[in-house]
Amino acid sequence: MPSQTFTIGELAKEFDLTTRAIRFYEDVGLLTPQRAGLQRIYTSRDRTRLTLTLRAKRLGLKLTEVKEILDMYDSPRDTAVQLQRFLGVLGSHREQLEAQMAELEANIAEVREQEKQARAALARATKPKAR
Structure with missing residues (x-):
């Protein structure tokens, strides 16, 4: 067939x-x-x-990483080696994403703090002045 x-x-x-x-x-x-x-x-x-x-x-894997992993499946190497390499690539990528997430979370916290301060300043600026 x-x-x-x-x-x-x-x-x-x-x-x-x-x-x-x-x-x-x-x-x-x-x-x-x-x-x-x-x-x-x-x-x-x-x-x-x-x-x-x-x-x-x-x-989010790089094409060179993808090619390396896919090429392993075409070679006579042991499946355990392929899976170990794949896990290594995934672990490295996960660590990179986690670092980016931590940075984003820190940025969001900073933006929230700036918003809080701006709201407080706006409230003071629009508060009627006592005579």
């Missing part, structure tokens, strides 16, 4: 991407379509790699 194939247009439509974005993923080595003349022919493997790439991108 032949495996299912896709055109660049079909993948672009399915994943709501531009064909240019898909070609970019090819350029960085995430996808490796076959060629029939000038036409690109994507396999189910390419489709799966695109799915995983977009999922990892939503998580």
Whole structure:
């Protein structure tokens, strides 16, 4: 039974991407379509790699990290090594997000304090003066 194939247009439509974005993923080595003349022919493997790439991108992973992880699955390495690397990448990314969140929380606290002070100043400024 032949495996299912896709055109660049079909993948672009399915994943709501531009064909240019898909070609970019090819350029960085995430996808490796076959060629029939000038036409690109994507396999189910390419489709799966695109799915995983977009999922990892939503998580905020760098494309180089995504490629490294995906390439591990194509190599004869042990699954434990792949999972350890993946956990390392995820842990590092989580730490980065947590640091950004802490910084945002500190910024929000500062904005709230400034709002409180501005409200107090406004209340004093609009308070009728005693004669």
